[in-house]
Amino acid sequence: MIHGTHNAIEDPRNANIKIMINDEFYDRQDAKISVFDSGYLVGDGIWEAFRLHKGHLAFSEMHLKRLWSAAASVGMTFPFSKKELLDKVWKVIELNQMQDNVHVRVMITRGIKKTPSQDPRLTISGPNVVIIAEHKKANQDSKEKGITLFTSTIRRGSPDYLDPRLNCHSKLHEVQALVQAIEAGADEALMLDINGFVSTCNATNFFIVRDNEVWTSTGEYCMNGITRQNVIRVCEKHDVVCKQKNFSLFDVYNADEAFVTGTFGGLTPVTKIDGRIIGEGKYGDFTKKLSGFYEQLIEEECA
Incomplete structure (x- = not known):
């Protein structure tokens, strides 16, 4: 499967x-x-x-x-x-x-x-x-198990030639990144921006948790994710510190938790990146809490 x-x-x-x-x-x-x-x-x-x-x-x-x-x-x-x-x-x-x-x-x-x-x-x-x-x-087993990522050599592009915020049919560079990740034995690809900072994944947005803070990229080189926006919203609502900032793999490898976001899967935990176990290598409590906040937002939206 x-x-x-x-x-x-x-x-x-x-x-x-x-x-x-x-x-x-x-x-x-x-x-x-x-x-x-x-x-x-x-x-x-x-x-x-x-x-x-x-x-x-x-x-x-x-x-x-x-x-x-x-x-x-x-x-x-x-x-x-x-x-x-x-x-x-x-x-x-x-x-x-x-x-x-x-x-x-x-x-x-x-x-x-x-x-x-x-x-x-x-x-x-x-x-x-x-x-x-x-x-x-969504298969709940996937959320409980989490996914693994591999950092691709394919970079997220600059806005002046193909803005990463654009949901277009031209997805070949993301497919290339995913192929690299699959060949490396991972589930999906983590992608850096043109400056070497962590940007996003091939099909989802990326977050880490460090010292009870949530970090995600600046948004300059990442997909314009609706779920990403909503996670930032629920963090603000529930007084969770959420920083949109530049950070590197140095910060990722020793993060307490990591997760990705998307319309289909909501929040999905990341357990391993480039062969390195993230945190305790499981669906962390902080990610579970944020996922609960997000599900609550959906219920409010659809009430």
Whole structure:
């Protein structure tokens, strides 16, 4: 079994889900898109992920704001509003009769190209919108066991050539980092920024706990994680010192605890990095406390 932050309990219902492509519904095996799609050709697309919790899309406004920011960044114009896109998401959820423990992925590409090319002026259609909702409950065993990380030689890029805050389809550098980590025997990759400070992981944001303080990167070179933002929020709410700062592997290796954050898995403990055991090498009490605060925030959001 693949071990990592996206471990989900197998759910046979996913074999029969309906997927929306440009307002039309398709069975899973029939959900296809043209080879002339700009996302397939040159990675010209953006995406967002939502979590359905007890009939509510948690932090949907924050996710939509991030998606619209990404569109503005790449010069993509949507022929629909935030409300209209959210209505599409709900149509998918309702058709699949979903209520809880659901992960929704919205992918929007620039559209169909006249010919294989980077040039956006050769796009001959409006944006292609794909919405996939799956029954995905995080495997609690993964959280209890924790994950291991390996520090990749692939760096998080500078904002002046591919801003790490952009949720785009161009993820090859993150895949390269993950491949390195897997080949080193770890579950996922830890990535440094261009100055050698700890930035983020290949698919999640990274935190450490030192002397009852929570540290995470400055945010200049890391993913614009919604869960990261919410962990910072709950720290402020519960008077937990949370510092957004530069720190190095020197600080990581002797941390008391470490964890990563993401929309799907919430907070997942990290037990080992580069072969070094972090703290006591288990799901630490401080991380458990923060995870409880985060779950409480979700309940409040979806009340």
